[in-house]
Amino acid sequence: MKPRVAVFSFTGCEGCSLAILECENELLGVLNLVDIVRWREAMSETTEDIDIALVDGSISTHAGVKRIKKIREMSKLVIAIGACAHTGGLNAMKNKYGMGEVKEVVYGPDGAEFDTIPARPVSAVVPVEFALPGCPIDREEFLRAIKELCMGKMPKLPNYPVCVECKRKENVCVFFKGQFCMGPVIRAGCGAICPSFGEGCEGCRGFIDNPNKNAHQEVLAEFGLTAQEVMNHFSMFNSYKESEV
Amino acid sequence: MTLRAIDYQAVLALIQSLMQEAKVVAPHQREGERQWSFEEVTEPANVCLEYTSTVLPPKKYAFPTQERFLRYELGESPKAEPIIEAEPLVLFGVHTCDIYALNCLDIAMTDEHVDPNWVARRKQMRIVGVDCLPDEYCFCASMGTATVHEGYDLFLTPVDGGYVVEVATEAGEEMLTNIPTKEATSAQVAQVKAHLNKKMQQEHKLDCDVSTLPLHFSGVADSELWEQHAERCYSCGTCNLVCPTCICYDVLEQLNLALDGGERVRVWDSCMLEEFATVATGENFREERSQRLRHRFFRKYSYLFTRYGQPYCCGCGRCVRQCLVHIDPVPILNDVIAESQKGATVRGA
Amino acid sequence: MSTKCDVNVNVEHITRVEGHGNIVLNVKEGKIEELRLEIVESPRFYEAMLVGRNWYEAGHIACRICGICSISHTTASVHALESGLGIRPSEQTTLMRKLAYYGEMLQSHLLHCYFLAAPDYVGAPSVFPLVSSHPEVVQRALKLKRLANDMCSVIGGRHIHPLSIKVKAFPKLPDKDAVRAVRDRIEEALPDFQATVELFKSFEVPQFERDMEFVCLHDPDEYAMFEGDVIRSSKCGDTRVSDYKQQTREFVVPHSTAKHSQSEVGPYMVGGLARFNVNYDQLHPAAKEAADILGLKPVCTNSIHNNTAQIVECVHSAYTALEDTDRLLDMDWVEEDPAVEAKACRCIGATEAPRGILFHDYTLDDDGYITEANVITPTAQNLNNIEHDMHALVPQILGREPDEIRLLLEMLVRAYDPCISCSTHLLKVEFV
Amino acid sequence: MALNVSTLKAEPNLYTPEMAALTEVVPQTELETLFKFELQSGNPLGHEPGQFVQVSCLGIGEAPISVSSMPCPEPTFDLCVRNVGNVTAALHNMTAGDAVGIRGPFGHGFPIDALKGKDLLFVAGGIGLVPVRSLIQMVLANRDEYAAVTILYGFKTPGEMLFRDEIAQWQEREDVDLRLTVDKPHSDWDGHVGVITTLFPELEIQPDRTKAIVVGPPIMYRFVLQECKLKGIGDDDIILSLERRMRCGVGKCGHCQINNKYVCQDGPVFTYNDIKFMWEAI
Ligand SMILES: Cc1cc2nc3c(=O)[nH]c(=O)nc-3n(C[C@H](O)[C@H](O)[C@H](O)COP(=O)(O)OP(=O)(O)OC[C@H]3O[C@@H](n4cnc5c(N)ncnc54)[C@H](O)[C@@H]3O)c2cc1C
Ligand code: SF4
Ligand code: SF4
Numbered sequence A: 001m002k003p004r005v006a007v008f009s010f011t012g013c014e015g016c017s018l019a020i021l022e023c024e025n026e027l028l029g030v031l032n033l034v035d036i037v038r039w040r041e042a043m044s045e046t047t048e049d050i051d052i053a054l055v056d057g058s059i060s061t062h063a064g065v066k067r068i069k070k071i072r073e074m075s076k077l078v079i080a081i082g083a084c085a086h087t088g089g090l091n092a093m094k095n096k097y098g099m100g101e102v103k104e105v106v107y108g109p110d111g112a113e114f115d116t117i118p119a120r121p122v123s124a125v126v127p128v129e130f131a132l133p134g135c136p137i138d139r140e141e142f143l144r145a146i147k148e149l150c151m152g153k154m155p156k157l158p159n160y161p162v163c164v165e166c167k168r169k170e171n172v173c174v175f176f177k178g179q180f181c182m183g184p185v186i187r188a189g190c191g192a193i194c195p196s197f198g199e200g201c202e203g204c205r206g207f208i209d210n211p212n213k214n215a216h217q218e219v220l221a222e223f224g225l226t227a228q229e230v231m232n233h234f235s236m237f238n239s240y241k242e243s244e245v
Numbered sequence B: 001m002t003l004r005a006i007d008y009q010a011v012l013a014l015i016q017s018l019m020q021e022a023k024v025v026a027p028h029q030r031e032g033e034r035q036w037s038f039e040e041v042t043e044p045a046n047v048c049l050e051y052t053s054t055v056l057p058p059k060k061y062a063f064p065t066q067e068r069f070l071r072y073e074l075g076e077s078p079k080a081e082p083i084i085e086a087e088p089l090v091l092f093g094v095h096t097c098d099i100y101a102l103n104c105l106d107i108a109m110t111d112e113h114v115d116p117n118w119v120a121r122r123k124q125m126r127i128v129g130v131d132c133l134p135d136e137y138c139f140c141a142s143m144g145t146a147t148v149h150e151g152y153d154l155f156l157t158p159v160d161g162g163y164v165v166e167v168a169t170e171a172g173e174e175m176l177t178n179i180p181t182k183e184a185t186s187a188q189v190a191q192v193k194a195h196l197n198k199k200m201q202q203e204h205k206l207d208c209d210v211s212t213l214p215l216h217f218s219g220v221a222d223s224e225l226w227e228q229h230a231e232r233c234y235s236c237g238t239c240n241l242v243c244p245t246c247i248c249y250d251v252l253e254q255l256n257l258a259l260d261g262g263e264r265v266r267v268w269d270s271c272m273l274e275e276f277a278t279v280a281t282g283e284n285f286r287e288e289r290s291q292r293l294r295h296r297f298f299r300k301y302s303y304l305f306t307r308y309g310q311p312y313c314c315g316c317g318r319c320v321r322q323c324l325v326h327i328d329p330v331p332i333l334n335d336v337i338a339e340s341q342k343g344a345t346v347r348g349a
Numbered sequence C: 001m002s003t004k005c006d007v008n009v010n011v012e013h014i015t016r017v018e019g020h021g022n023i024v025l026n027v028k029e030g031k032i033e034e035l036r037l038e039i040v041e042s043p044r045f046y047e048a049m050l051v052g053r054n055w056y057e058a059g060h061i062a063c064r065i066c067g068i069c070s071i072s073h074t075t076a077s078v079h080a081l082e083s084g085l086g087i088r089p090s091e092q093t094t095l096m097r098k099l100a101y102y103g104e105m106l107q108s109h110l111l112h113c114y115f116l117a118a119p120d121y122v123g124a125p126s127v128f129p130l131v132s133s134h135p136e137v138v139q140r141a142l143k144l145k146r147l148a149n150d151m152c153s154v155i156g157g158r159h160i161h162p163l164s165i166k167v168k169a170f171p172k173l174p175d176k177d178a179v180r181a182v183r184d185r186i187e188e189a190l191p192d193f194q195a196t197v198e199l200f201k202s203f204e205v206p207q208f209e210r211d212m213e214f215v216c217l218h219d220p221d222e223y224a225m226f227e228g229d230v231i232r233s234s235k236c237g238d239t240r241v242s243d244y245k246q247q248t249r250e251f252v253v254p255h256s257t258a259k260h261s262q263s264e265v266g267p268y269m270v271g272g273l274a275r276f277n278v279n280y281d282q283l284h285p286a287a288k289e290a291a292d293i294l295g296l297k298p299v300c301t302n303s304i305h306n307n308t309a310q311i312v313e314c315v316h317s318a319y320t321a322l323e324d325t326d327r328l329l330d331m332d333w334v335e336e337d338p339a340v341e342a343k344a345c346r347c348i349g350a351t352e353a354p355r356g357i358l359f360h361d362y363t364l365d366d367d368g369y370i371t372e373a374n375v376i377t378p379t380a381q382n383l384n385n386i387e388h389d390m391h392a393l394v395p396q397i398l399g400r401e402p403d404e405i406r407l408l409l410e411m412l413v414r415a416y417d418p419c420i421s422c423s424t425h426l427l428k429v430e431f432v
Numbered sequence D: 001m002a003l004n005v006s007t008l009k010a011e012p013n014l015y016t017p018e019m020a021a022l023t024e025v026v027p028q029t030e031l032e033t034l035f036k037f038e039l040q041s042g043n044p045l046g047h048e049p050g051q052f053v054q055v056s057c058l059g060i061g062e063a064p065i066s067v068s069s070m071p072c073p074e075p076t077f078d079l080c081v082r083n084v085g086n087v088t089a090a091l092h093n094m095t096a097g098d099a100v101g102i103r104g105p106f107g108h109g110f111p112i113d114a115l116k117g118k119d120l121l122f123v124a125g126g127i128g129l130v131p132v133r134s135l136i137q138m139v140l141a142n143r144d145e146y147a148a149v150t151i152l153y154g155f156k157t158p159g160e161m162l163f164r165d166e167i168a169q170w171q172e173r174e175d176v177d178l179r180l181t182v183d184k185p186h187s188d189w190d191g192h193v194g195v196i197t198t199l200f201p202e203l204e205i206q207p208d209r210t211k212a213i214v215v216g217p218p219i220m221y222r223f224v225l226q227e228c229k230l231k232g233i234g235d236d237d238i239i240l241s242l243e244r245r246m247r248c249g250v251g252k253c254g255h256c257q258i259n260n261k262y263v264c265q266d267g268p269v270f271t272y273n274d275i276k277f278m279w280e281a282i
């Protein structure tokens, strides 16, 4: 029996579910392994009998909280895909403003009605079995996870930093080119794609389990960033804090 | 040992002629930066023989960063067969430290069990060395790797008007068959010596003779120095990943999409990474950064040194050059030496 | 059947569009009591996030507004910053960016036409059943989409949230051999684009007409897509990009977390059909030929034909990308210094995203930090027009079965290829 | 001296598993299962007690597992596996007839010759009995070559006891002193209660002729070693088996290194003397 897979989107750019459709060369192979049974962005069919729910986006409304709980109930495995679902992602940057303030300032008096709560990762609302990090998810990592799930193996994320993959690719470290990088404290798995294309890592995959944040703050400062810029580097994808929600 | 003289044009001709028969890899300058890497030569003139150090060592040609070594089929009766991929290769423009490192790994890779993939690649490899001028991170003079006596076919030392080339093997002799060379003049030979003398003048050096290094490690396991030096360490593994004498690897499965077969690959690993020594029960035998840093140093300068009779560090300085928090083997080793000498006095007293 | 009927259509979360929207139609005795397109996507506050960030982070934050059009957002962001900071990128840089840009245009249009819209025309609920019923069509769609994707990734590292498309210059030049390989694949795929035209020719597009205003960028030298000198409207004439607010006047409506827009004269349409109608003369000859085959002529006022215009633009993009890339490959590439000096300035830029004109507007302080930001996405501009279309369409089809009404309304909305998640943060933020 | 690699004999199949068929699955506890295998080549595995093999579930991965049965001329052998991760879980999903890959045997086993004629004290905690079983089987099969045999086996709860039937047989034997203990009192258990060290005070040990074979979790070693010392057993006469993460099994990948030893090459069996100055060992 092929696993029945559904894709759901919450607050985000839907790039992660789109990234699944961007596995053009492999899509037919994936369809041989799994049955896609529900996916609003791509199909009109629907069902409540789901083995694997792939969820992108962060939870940022009361309605979203209800919906993800329902999805949890109807799915055997819930897998968060992408930074928004995994860490809250970029969306959590709004959390530093009070929600009343954001609505008021942004929508004016008409905005009071809109449903918005601080953005949070899926795991902050319901248990998730696994998260595929990245903004967007990495195609290879996604395919590997699908294959492993179909083999009955729980995928495992690397717990080492991006520098490892960056070195294996023999990139010139972007610090030596006058740029800045979060690679030393961020979880690998992306193939160090940013440094490979001349950009510093922005931290979209979240921190490794034991990052040496102090050392990294010192390094960023040593290479010339101001305190505010250092903070911005740390907060771009990783500003969600449980305490703020 | 025969010494000949060869001019720059002839070096280009040499590369060109080698390219006729094998893949030739050599240092190239990277992205307009003062960084180099070994890459396949497509145009001899692009080869950069005056360079400090490449990001990754030429080891990557004997032991690729990612190497498939087993192919298997699943299904009714699963089968597995080895993948051993090797091709004739010339490493052109290798520094003494990197030659030393390859020699080191020959021992480790063949001790007790012979690694088939390593040996297959090494058998088809010819090496043309070139002498360098060290930068502030190199400490090959201290490590005894500023010169190397084996592990190359030709060795070039820059002198006025070109290079003096040492022909070390028959294969080296053959490489020069159609290349115009001259007898090296005594002035040129003197220049080679001068070059070496200059290379030996390194500021960055150990406070002891390299042969005594393992002795100094005997009493420092519990020293605070490991914690002090590890405080800023990211545990990012960069130091190991760029090191020419590191061979630790991890093994991954790569299934094909139909799930009916796949390949097993090995990738470079690092003992500085947190999970390197974690076992299934969750126990981590080197949980602290300082324990991992200590292990890295013990492995290079004590364990493998004692096991194989030579240090597993070639003094190339890559680890500190690439380490963002400047964790440098030399001051650490000097702390080890100081500590052990202090301990010796205390014990002696 | 009497037209004095009661009809209730309630589509919660329209499928095969990007983001969350509902269609609500309530007809009592032939009278429309309620008809609206509800945008229920959670508000995202992108502009709020941009405030306080450094200018060089703008592109990377802004591209996260939308996964489908992240190259367009990057492009608009780069255009805005370059205009504010007074930077003119080199021809080499522009041509490189354009290859990725056309890649995204193709990627987005192909996704929409083959995966989201086509199932309606063959009566399937999604593209997945077509894998077995129309394998050659699906294979072709995947092949073309892969190509489009690689046009993006060969330049920017990846299509979704590209990496090296930066203000002034590329931090790392693309791999020339890889660009050459992609160029050859574009050439090789030209017959597939023709086949695509033939396929869409066979689909019957529902009848519908409504007089409306079309708005897009215009460039005197080329069919404006990547960039344009002015905003051109079929009803209001030309406006400078920096005066975009004269064209797009925004207001909040209660049933939508995205603001609505209108021009001086009312709602307007942006996107493929608008560009086709306004800039038809500048289309690549091959694209004009495709339009002929498809029977699409300017000025076409059936918004469902936006799909058709997208096919025409696919042909245009493929041929133009091929010619541009040939020019790029003829050049000797040089590494350019990407260093930029920040200063206080207002940065306004625009591009034609697949769904229409896209504006980015930032204000920087002396240190290059963003103090104010405004992003206006094409879908946000279209929402008002879609509702007006719905109001025009419903009376024409009232007599039909509710299911058919629902389908037609969905097809209409889908034809706009709305990108709802991008539209929900059209917020002007002035934080103190 | 650099090596001349061209003169070396390569081992082309060093990393290539040989296929073996799973012949029987014998459930043991909730987590552990005994698997019986037969090599397809028809050759015996050729191991010594204490050695391990690298077991491949192709497509999933490879894991080092001790051979749990004594050497025999048939191509069959036992592995007893705890389900803790990917490979071990995949094994648990297999049924008779399925195939796995086997590399090895690797490493150094128990020093049989040194044990001959001695009093043997086996101390096994939990899954530590797995490698020890191969040695016990061999000793019991050649019982007259050894002097007194004492087996201490401790586990957390009665449900975690391995090899029940076999232990019952050992219990029957006059020439084996078998003592079992569970860590905590339990209603299903009327035997000895307490950690394994609580069995020591009652033991009569003649240190000069005793060899202790101690295998268990890291924490057990610390306490049991102390007891052995109290009994006067020499460091050279305490034999243990260590476990580490492992990839290659042949001393290349670096993972199993403990100070200057490779568990896969120099071990997994060590004397306490070998490792007592190694701060990473225990
Ligand atoms: C010499 C030796 C003999 C062993 N004998 C037995 C035995 O007889 N029976 C038995 O059940 N187990 C035995 N083990 C332990 C067994 O190897 C591990 O439990 C097994 O490797 C876990 O693999 P996995 O794929 O199931 O887990 P994975 O999914 O790979 O890993 C789960 C966790 O285990 C860690 N891990 C990875 N590789 C190893 C490894 N080689 N050893 C320990 N942890 C690891 C990982 O870090 C991860 O956290 C032995 C180990 C060694 C070194
Ligand atoms: S570029 Fe970033 S990821 Fe790569 S080595 Fe440097 S710090 Fe690490
Ligand atoms: S020493 Fe430097 S390079 Fe090595 S792990 Fe620590 S931070 Fe990384």
Ligand code: SF4
Pocket: B239, B242, B243, B244, B245, B246, B300, B312, B313, B314, B315, B316, B317, B318, B319, B320, B329
């Ligand atoms: S430890 Fe550092 S200096 Fe020594 S060989 Fe490795 S990289 Fe070079």
